[in-house]
Amino acid sequence: MSTNMVWWTIAIYIIIALYIAYLSRSGKQNNMASYFIGDRKLNGFVSALSYSATTYSAFMLVGLAGLTYKGGVGAFGFEIIYFMGVSLVAFFGPRFWLVGKKYGYVTPSEMLGDRYDNKMVAVVVSITSCLFLIPYSAVQLAGVGYLLQGMTNDAIPFTTGVVLATVLAIVFSFIAGIRSVAWTDSLQALLMIITSTVVVLLIIKGLGGLGGFFDLLKTDQPESLTVPGNGFFSFTTFLGLTIPWFFFSLSNPQVSQRLFMPSSLKSLRYMLMGFLVFGFIYTIVSVVWGFSASLMFPDLANADLATPKLLSSDLVPPILGAIVMVGIMAAAISTIDSILLTLSSLFARDIYGNLKNETDDQKQLFVGKVVIPVIAILAFLFAQLEVNLIAVLSVASSAGLIVAVPAIVGAFFWKRGTSAGVLTSVIGSGLMVILFELTNIKPLGLASGIWGIVVSSLLFIIVSLLTTAPEKKANEFLSYIKTELGKLKTVKTK
Amino acid sequence: MESREWKWGLVILGIVLIGYILPYTLLTNIAAWYGSLLLWSLLAIMIIIVNYFLTKDWGE
Numbered sequence: 001m002s003t004n005m006v007w008w009t010i011a012i013y014i015i016i017a018l019y020i021a022y023l024s025r026s027g028k029q030n031n032m033a034s035y036f037i038g039d040r041k042l043n044g045f046v047s048a049l050s051y052s053a054t055t056y057s058a059f060m061l062v063g064l065a066g067l068t069y070k071g072g073v074g075a076f077g078f079e080i081i082y083f084m085g086v087s088l089v090a091f092f093g094p095r096f097w098l099v100g101k102k103y104g105y106v107t108p109s110e111m112l113g114d115r116y117d118n119k120m121v122a123v124v125v126s127i128t129s130c131l132f133l134i135p136y137s138a139v140q141l142a143g144v145g146y147l148l149q150g151m152t153n154d155a156i157p158f159t160t161g162v163v164l165a166t167v168l169a170i171v172f173s174f175i176a177g178i179r180s181v182a183w184t185d186s187l188q189a190l191l192m193i194i195t196s197t198v199v200v201l202l203i204i205k206g207l208g209g210l211g212g213f214f215d216l217l218k219t220d221q222p223e224s225l226t227v228p229g230n231g232f233f234s235f236t237t238f239l240g241l242t243i244p245w246f247f248f249s250l251s252n253p254q255v256s257q258r259l260f261m262p263s264s265l266k267s268l269r270y271m272l273m274g275f276l277v278f279g280f281i282y283t284i285v286s287v288v289w290g291f292s293a294s295l296m297f298p299d300l301a302n303a304d305l306a307t308p309k310l311l312s313s314d315l316v317p318p319i320l321g322a323i324v325m326v327g328i329m330a331a332a333i334s335t336i337d338s339i340l341l342t343l344s345s346l347f348a349r350d351i352y353g354n355l356k357n358e359t360d361d362q363k364q365l366f367v368g369k370v371v372i373p374v375i376a377i378l379a380f381l382f383a384q385l386e387v388n389l390i391a392v393l394s395v396a397s398s399a400g401l402i403v404a405v406p407a408i409v410g411a412f413f414w415k416r417g418t419s420a421g422v423l424t425s426v427i428g429s430g431l432m433v434i435l436f437e438l439t440n441i442k443p444l445g446l447a448s449g450i451w452g453i454v455v456s457s458l459l460f461i462i463v464s465l466l467t468t469a470p471e472k473k474a475n476e477f478l479s480y481i482k483t484e485l486g487k488l489k490t491v492k493t494k
Numbered sequence: 495m496e497s498r499e500w501k502w503g504l505v506i507l508g509i510v511l512i513g514y515i516l517p518y519t520l521l522t523n524i525a526a527w528y529g530s531l532l533l534w535s536l537l538a539i540m541i542i543i544v545n546y547f548l549t550k551d552w553g554e
Contacts, residue, residue: 073530074517080534081513084541087506090548091499214527222525227517235518246510265552272549276542284535413495485496488551 003155009322017184024183025176031361032106035177036345037261042182044267048274049186051258057335058143060286061196061328066303068290072224074233076287078241083279085246089272092250095412096259097268098484108256109350115411115477117470118419119354125404126350128430129253130343132400137339138382140332141165150308151325166380169337173372181337188330193282195324199316200285203292206315216295240447244398250408251401254342344371396437399449403429406460415474421464429456502548513537
């Protein structure tokens, strides 16, 4: 693939994306709710595409395809179990949305702080999110660097790719806050799914159609169609990967914050259903992608090379290869800019807003905007350094974020939950996850994420039972939800 | 939780459990497209259908 063609494709993508970001500016983004959650007025279509683009990073076409290359169909199962976990949105979505609107929450941790009646809950949960998500963004940035470098045979150096991704993520966040992020996300989601589907169809055609494709798999590598197959996906590995990801839609603030944004429950429904259809197609495409690479290039030294190899193969026209490559870059950026915006809102609202006296919405918004480039630059610096801890934290991110899940579930379903319970469970099990990842310990052969959810649930329940619950707040919060959800049914039966 | 939510929640739990159990038991030796690949695809489609019904009442 010529460097020139790559640059031109990138340039065209940037122009279109900037134009869309510019168009997205509507109204004045002069308060926190407007800048960070679009005044709770996002329509279903944009919500669905943006949710998809934020969730699916460069991981799918590079990481999941690589995982399929390495371990076969188990990679598909892993992603499908995650997919099933998105059903949690059907239970938690309306609850988040209702209380968000009533109490004016901008961030999920703000909600927890209010529900458990303790500001420190919001502070601690936000700090945990930053701790695990900044390194995760750094890995995404580095991914763009490696992709451009690999596809152009070093003509575009690693740092150029990383700088490009960082700058674009900042710009998309800055132009109109969540509005520009959501609209550019939508463009990127469409680009991702259309181009990658076309590539997969071309490759399958090249390999002799669907029948030929499966015959080849069956004869060349039958073990790739079963689990544990070649042994990569042992049941404990499968559990360790899937359990943290099952809870992704609750544990990751950049997606759970989106439950506050749709304009109505109908839009929220559109977001969920749209995402499920998108996710199902994209998962199949990414897995078939990995299988194709394993048939065409069975002996790669590194599974992460599967995608670059496939894109530069004879079956894919060079221009399409370049477009898909930009699509993967866009996928990474659409994840980073959402994380960037969410982390800035967490910092401004929950950390600055709670630790500093006399802040108001305007001051928080100012801090939030100032923090966007600061967080981006932190992620950029992390991406440049190849320190062991960063890799550890980013691998641990899904496991580390899971420690807040019991507190989130408890907020809606357990009156007895207390702030002491939340603080002990989040801090205690968060430190435990980091320790397990750093020292590579796997007690009973189970991964840190499984221990994370088990230990944080236990700590939350035990400490809550030993302390006094914020009864008044809990009753008010829960009875409001109950009444409103009850109304849904009444409207229906009328 | 509403009774409707309990009902569909149990259905989802069932689908998830099948997604964990069958591929590692009955299907471990079926090295073809109609093995685990098909099962997980069908379960995913069932999840889409369940969510469709679960969220049917969500209005304006």
